[in-house]
Amino acid sequence: MLENLFPVNLNLKGRKCLVVGGGRVAERKVNSLLQCGAEIWIASPKLTEKLGKLIKEERINFAGTHYETEYLQDCALAISAVDDPSVNARVADDCFARNIPVNAVDDPERCSFTVPSVLRRGSLCITVSTDGKSPLLSRRIREKLESSFGPEYAEFLDLMGEIRSRVIRDVPDIEKRRRIFQCLIDSDILELIRRDIEKKENGGNISHDLRRIIEEKVAQCMSS
Numbered sequence: 001m002l003e004n005l006f007p008v009n010l011n012l013k014g015r016k017c018l019v020v021g022g023g024r025v026a027e028r029k030v031n032s033l034l035q036c037g038a039e040i041w042i043a044s045p046k047l048t049e050k051l052g053k054l055i056k057e058e059r060i061n062f063a064g065t066h067y068e069t070e071y072l073q074d075c076a077l078a079i080s081a082v083d084d085p086s087v088n089a090r091v092a093d094d095c096f097a098r099n100i101p102v103n104a105v106d107d108p109e110r111c112s113f114t115v116p117s118v119l120r121r122g123s124l125c126i127t128v129s130t131d132g133k134s135p136l137l138s139r140r141i142r143e144k145l146e147s148s149f150g151p152e153y154a155e156f157l158d159l160m161g162e163i164r165s166r167v168i169r170d171v172p173d174i175e176k177r178r179r180i181f182q183c184l185i186d187s188d189i190l191e192l193i194r195r196d197i198e199k200k201e202n203g204g205n206i207s208h209d210l211r212r213i214i215e216e217k218v219a220q221c222m223s224s
Helices: 024-035 049-056 085-097 135-146 152-170 174-186 189-201 206-224
Strands: 016-020 039-043 062-065 075-080 102-104 117-121 124-128
Touching: 016 024, 024 039, 024 049, 024 152, 062 124, 075 085, 085 102, 117 135, 117 152, 124 135, 152 174, 152 189, 152 206, 174 206
Parallel strands: 016 039, 016 075, 039 062, 075 102
Antiparallel strands: 117 124
């Protein structure tokens, strides 16, 4: 059983990733990899309707109907999402021999990493893992977190990214930078953004009036 795994966020943008399998589980893995900007290759004799559509749209690549070791060439990561233990074993053994990170769904002994349950709000990424012991519990915890971390966090972090660049550029003192960032996080900006989003039926960017208020608060934090 996998235990005490090292948590890490991988940059897979433009990197080749192989998914073996074409069912609903494989579809979920492909969707997650697409969000990361990975170059996805899939191998399976059967595909869900959505996976077939993604191939036709050239958003993912079709490697072949059955797994072949050669598909691993230049791969940064591989996922085996099939019901056949022999295929999982072959994919895992080939990856272990090539030092390629591999996840065999529902087969922890043939994994070098597990995939946590993920909650995304723009740049905010919260992951929950049980070392593969109970994926259902991971999902249950993630669902509880969803009500606490709404879309306002995505807007807030985009704003903080803009402000952070400005502060690093204009404030040479590291301790003062820390105080400014702490002031912003402790402010009511996040709550103001949440209220602004609730007023809009379809979400959207921060309103002009709110942006003006936020700029005033930013100025106060930078002058304090």
